[in-house]
Amino acid sequence: MQKFEFVIPRRPLSVQAKNAKHRQEWKDYVHDLARQAWPEDELLVQSPVCLTLIVIYESVIIDVDNVIKPIQDALRNVVYFDDSLVSDVISRRRNLNTQFVLENVSPVLAHGLELAAEFVYVCVTDAPPQEILNDPVDATDL
Numbered sequence: 001m002q003k004f005e006f007v008i009p010r011r012p013l014s015v016q017a018k019n020a021k022h023r024q025e026w027k028d029y030v031h032d033l034a035r036q037a038w039p040e041d042e043l044l045v046q047s048p049v050c051l052t053l054i055v056i057y058e059s060v061i062i063d064v065d066n067v068i069k070p071i072q073d074a075l076r077n078v079v080y081f082d083d084s085l086v087s088d089v090i091s092r093r094r095n096l097n098t099q100f101v102l103e104n105v106s107p108v109l110a111h112g113l114e115l116a117a118e119f120v121y122v123c124v125t126d127a128p129p130q131e132i133l134n135d136p137v138d139a140t141d142l
Contacts, residue, residue, distance in 0.1 A: 003125050004038065031078060052125070053090070056112065
């Protein structure tokens with residue numbers, strides 16, 4: 001698959017959010033953003049993928065593990081048939097007030113930074129070969 005990326009221009013909702021209505025509204029919102037960004041002629045991915053999330057927050061720290069599942073679920077039937085195809089996840093959290101050094105930043109992530117507000121960068125790519133195990137720190141470009 002080609003790299004698929006988009007920005008969610010607001011603070012993410014945690015999987016632990018108590019209000020079921022708000023959780024569903026968040027998933028629907030992310031689903032709609034993904035659908036708008038997904039190429040019309042592109043079929044659903046049917047092979048393992050890597051989901052990368054970068055959460056840019058302003059003041060209250062967000063647990064990075066709690067934002068994964070709602071976004072992963074929202075991409076179902078837009079990017080992939082089932083979220084069981086997500087074999088790899090990279091999730092990062094950075095403070096908006098940081099003076100970032102930008103290296104190899106995609107135009108989509110750069111656009112998110114231009115918002116000067118909280119957002120989530122979402123990227124889906126092919127997963128690494130499933131038969132290869134390696135040190136994850138060596139496998140990613142931190």
